[in-house]
Amino acid sequence: MDKQAREKALKILSEVYAGARPALHYKTAYELLIAVILSAQCTDERVNKVTAELFKEHTTPEAMLTLSREELERYIFSCGLYKSKAAHILSASRDIVEKFGGSVPEGFAELKSLAGVGQKTANVVSSVWFDKDAIAVDTHVFRVSNRLGLAHADTPLKTEEQLKEAIPQKNWSDAHHWLIWHGRKICRAQKPDCGVCPLRDCCDRYIKERG
Numbered sequence: 001m002d003k004q005a006r007e008k009a010l011k012i013l014s015e016v017y018a019g020a021r022p023a024l025h026y027k028t029a030y031e032l033l034i035a036v037i038l039s040a041q042c043t044d045e046r047v048n049k050v051t052a053e054l055f056k057e058h059t060t061p062e063a064m065l066t067l068s069r070e071e072l073e074r075y076i077f078s079c080g081l082y083k084s085k086a087a088h089i090l091s092a093s094r095d096i097v098e099k100f101g102g103s104v105p106e107g108f109a110e111l112k113s114l115a116g117v118g119q120k121t122a123n124v125v126s127s128v129w130f131d132k133d134a135i136a137v138d139t140h141v142f143r144v145s146n147r148l149g150l151a152h153a154d155t156p157l158k159t160e161e162q163l164k165e166a167i168p169q170k171n172w173s174d175a176h177h178w179l180i181w182h183g184r185k186i187c188r189a190q191k192p193d194c195g196v197c198p199l200r201d202c203c204d205r206y207i208k209e210r211g
């Protein structure tokens, strides 16, 4: 994808997905962090159903720590990977209370020091809650950006680095949402709907497949 195609693709994305925000439900940094941890290999719709119950009485790390691991597992069972997610949520909650005074830390390294928080989760919290310029590469962002040609990478970390080169910094956080929504609505994993895709004239994959 050359510079002209890249600028065109970003302009179209910014217009089609203007104002795109996370589909996860949360009211605080802590709720966002827990929702993103739960969203690994799980749909946002499912996470929202689970957190609607979990956050009725457990909206702070202190309240979360009143749950035993088994009790928390029962709340989050339907999200999948529930054993490791429960262990991570309790461990992260303990660290937030003991090391960070009960508040989700703002620093990227401190966020990543929490159990269950990798590069993607730390980027989501940095961008969405702390309003920092960041691009979180989840499965949708990875797939769409590599199909389009905004990146040519075989790992999420390399994709993140290449997207930061390809996209103006002021658009990093928004671009994360644009690419997610495009991946959900049109450029789906199994059957991308290229016939109605507004990006097809500047999409590397589409142009290559059509010769």
Ligand code: SF4
Pocket: 147, 148, 186, 187, 188, 192, 193, 194, 197, 198, 199, 200, 203, 204, 205, 206
């Ligand atoms: S043209 Fe097809 S592959 Fe390219 S971004 Fe659109 S849906 Fe995805």
